[in-house]
Amino acid sequence: MNASAPLPVPDYAAPAKLKPTRLLTPEQIAFFNQNGYLAVDNVMPLDEIPMVRKIYDRLFNEDRSKTEGDLYNLTGQKQQGKKEDVAQILQPGKYAPALLETQLVANLKAMMVQLLGPGTHMVGDHAINKPPRNTAATPWHQDEAYWNPAKEYRGLSIWVPLQPATKLNGCMYFVPGSHNQEVVPHQPIGDNPLTPGLEVVPGSFDLSKAVACELPAGGATFHLERTLHYTPRNQSDDYRRAYIAVGTLFERPRATPRKFPWQERQAAARAAAAKS
Ligand SMILES: O=C(O)CCC(=O)C(=O)O
Structure with missing residues (x-):
């Protein structure tokens, strides 16, 4: 393979070679179905955390020249030579296939099936590093606000912190029951269409019932495609690393078309910036 050829996307859906060592309880599954999210204290062997962290940190540092094409500043415009405020790598498994061979991923694949049912498979991963x-x-x-508005989905994300996740360093917050809503109006973060990230238009949803999910390292939160979620800024002296696995039961054309004007604004702004 030529050194600059794009790396192939790994077969995320491939069955795990390792058997799951942790599974969800019926009570946890019932909680997820009712609330659209779930927090679990431990989804991986604790002795695997240092290895996963090492791979993770390498992707954002020593291997940055390889991951650059999939590395974004989620909350702002990427600037040459300037570190991202919220760094995101799409498909880290493409750059570090060893991640997909871990007990962690084997466990997450089994848990996805427990939550969404047979046929659910992993479709991708990402990494958000504050x-x-x-x-x-x-x-x-x-999450659905980022996806194709011509399709309907049943999907979930599993968010795994590689150090304790707290209110201070940026744990996940959810609005219980918000998975039952339609997609609410979004805009590019800060209303700047060159920002890759999205935010709910301020005032368009009642966030007063939000709950924080603090977790030990190697725990996880699970949420559906419409569950409203957020993480605060990292006020600690360490990185706040999260590995995220994405699973899907189905994605299919919608009977009724919709438009996500925020995506159109971003595409138009990117095209204009590429021309100038
Ligand atoms: O890690 C974060 O800051 C946000 C994670 C997130 O939005 C997600 O996993 O869907």
């Missing part, structure tokens, strides 16, 4: 004392939260959003 540097110490960063200035940006990941604002309130629904």
Whole structure:
């Protein structure tokens, strides 16, 4: 393979070679179905955390020249030579296939099936890394606001912190029951269409019932495609690392078309910036 050829996307859906060592309880599954989210204290062997962290940190540092094409500043415009305030790598498994061979991923694949049913498979992963004392939260959003408005989905994300996740360093917050809503109006973060991230238009949803999910390292939160969620900025002196696995039961054309004007604004702004 030529050194600059794009790396192939791994077969995320491939059955795990390892048998799951942890599964969800019927009570946890019932909680997820009712609330649209779930927090679990431990989804992986604790002795695997240092290895996963090492791979993770390498992707954002030593291997940055390889991951650059999939590395974004989620909450702002990427600037040459400037570190991201909220750094995101799409498909880290493409750059570090060893991640997909871990007991962690084997466990998450089994848990996805428990939550959404047979046929559910992993479709991708991402990594969101908040540097110490960063200035940006990941604002309130629904994941489906990022996806194709011509399709309907049943999907979930599993968010795994590689150090304890707290209110201070940026744990996940959810609005219980918000998975039952339609996709609410979103806009690019800060209303800047060159920002890749999205936020709920301020005032368009009642966030007063939000709950924080603090977790030990190697725990996880689970949420559906419409569950409203957010993480605050990292006020600690360490990185706040999260590995995220995405699973799908189905994605199919919608009977009624919809438009996500926020995506159209972003596409138009990106095209104009590429021309100038
Ligand atoms: O890690 C974060 O800051 C946000 C994570 C998130 O939005 C997600 O996993 O869907």
